[in-house]
Amino acid sequence: MKKKLLRQMLNEWRTNVWLALEFLVVSVVLWYICDYFYASMRTYFAPLGFEYDHCYELTMYDIPETSPEYRPEYANDSAQSEAFREILRRLKQMPEIEAAAYSNNARPFNGSNSGITMGYDSVTGNALRRFATPDFPIIYRYRGANGESPEELAAQLEEGKMLLSDNFFSSSSREPLPSVRELKDAGKKIHYVDYKINGEHPEAQIGSALVPVRYDEFSDWSAFALQDVCRDGFHPDKAMVWYYNELTVRVRPEHDHDIAAKLMAAAPDYLHVGNNLLTNVSSLDDIRRNFQRSTTTQLRNYSAGMGFMMINIFLGLLGTFWFRTQQRVNEIAIRRVNGATRRGIFGRLIGEGVLLLALVTPLAVAADCLLTHYDICAYYGAHHSTALRIAVCAGTSFVLMALMVIAGIWFPARRAMRIEPAQALSIDN
Template identity: 40%
Template structure:
């Protein structure tokens, strides 16, 4: 892009002013749309932090007190029944491991939020999960330092809570807290046994939600979610076989098996609404981009069509096709390059005023900002090139005498 072209473009500022304003507005809108899609892609593609292959959720119900089959149970008896039930399930040949938990498993609408702190540094947007040690084995959760799920289960049992590596963002390296304590809102000291990678609630969970995790143990009578992992070669009609044995083998005290659901099914149901919303939003963004493309395409098409005589004169003076292309396309790129810094300032203003909700909780980064800006610039450049190239190519095919005669 030479100085002569830039100088000529600036000298024709009156003719280019409205085009520059249009490109400025379009650049801000396209950046916002690109940023939205970029965030959705990042959210969906970021690691889940768990595995749900060969896993099932067993719904455990209790007999009503009005039922003639109801058995009086005190607290100790209720605990014994729950331990007996999970022990029987663990001894099934097709079951690899089983776990009691509460508000802990993925694809779960029930969330328990809690605040923790170290000195004056507090967590925000975290999720507290209650589970027993085998929870890590059921969902194949691994430690940030490479610990296996079995090792995590042992560390959880012996040392205390397990936290996610992003619990305090960049303020504290969570690995330095292993063997130390974090504190609840009531200043209760809780020993940290291990650190895991961020654990999302689902594929569509924002990083700011459901990923900052503290997994604590709890009394078994307060944990009502029973999840199991079966051996990889045992998936064939596991639900049917399990339910066939439910009344005979898994009726303990007042506890009985209500249903069994695979986590694949839970995932599909949990994500269905999010998928519809994403499809709707992406469709709207694509529709917006198509309309912007057609608008810019039409603007540059009309602009180039009005300069047929200029193209003819350039051909008479010996200009080649490539010379004319470089002149016209270069002019459009110069205008785009001039307005882009202004558009970026407006984009930064959107960020600073938090008009994009996905920037909450320090999710924004300048790297992401510049990546979206670069994509926006390239996309608009492609629109400009196509909007100029097609009509310019048609105009250059005319004989100069015919073009000038029409003028």
């Protein structure tokens, strides 16, 4: 059967060459669409590495010197730093609050970034730098790569240790580099690359390696360093005043109702310390929605456009094989007259289309590999397993095209079967 099909296809090579070229182009385009959706969905549903439910950001207003409520005794860094710490203490004393922390470019869904470069031996790694006071891992439920709890990580920040994500050095390198856990186990010394002291790069006191924390739900950017700038060689008062500009809290689940109203009710007196005044409370759910709105809209528009393209591809292939099968009504009639069964005729027609698709698919996969190698189809930072990525998308593309081919052959062939052979042979095609 296969030999007969191949012989027939070779005899009709002129027609089949153009059909094969159509298969090749459509397969690559369809693979690109599948790859986009695959990378999008795999990125979106990957673990975030943090939790943001029951979390809120508190916006503090700095009372200006021109205001009658301004208190000049809090103008210096020491007094202002103590006011910041007092606000944290008061928040933690509230029965509704589980944890509270100051941070800088650290909370989730934050468009402001700062970087840090660390190194070991001759290898350097550059990633996000997140400054935060010790309760920060508790608020967002950070986890250690070896299973350390948020409370254990908070204790390490309290000791002045820097916490690196486990993929700090390997995330931006195509070469296989060891994880932070492996570096610690091997006794490697990690040092700052950004600056020198007495001509030497100072070493960093490293704590537990962290589970990577993604930037947002649409990005796989997840390498970072977390440290409390007040406990890492900086002047603590200046660091507290000049670095920390975010204040976030985690609310106990049983108290997470009308919490914004309760905090704002406490703003004029209980949470008014020095020249700091609470002016707004924002849920991380709302911050997430606003931060990702443009990306969500873009994805929706892309999805609609690619969905429309897939419909056109489906109709194009369906029409091609529908027309091709209708032109073979006489051939179907002759086969029926010579004793061919309906099942045999269906199998031959469908087998011819699927076999041609199978012969073209290796060429299409080679083109897909080139697109992947040069990151022409990369979605955001979605550099997932290349082999799995190509296999899944190529397999999906093949199945979809095979279904289109079968649909394009099945319906007109079924209709042709209903025509009596004598009548079919008298039809002028």
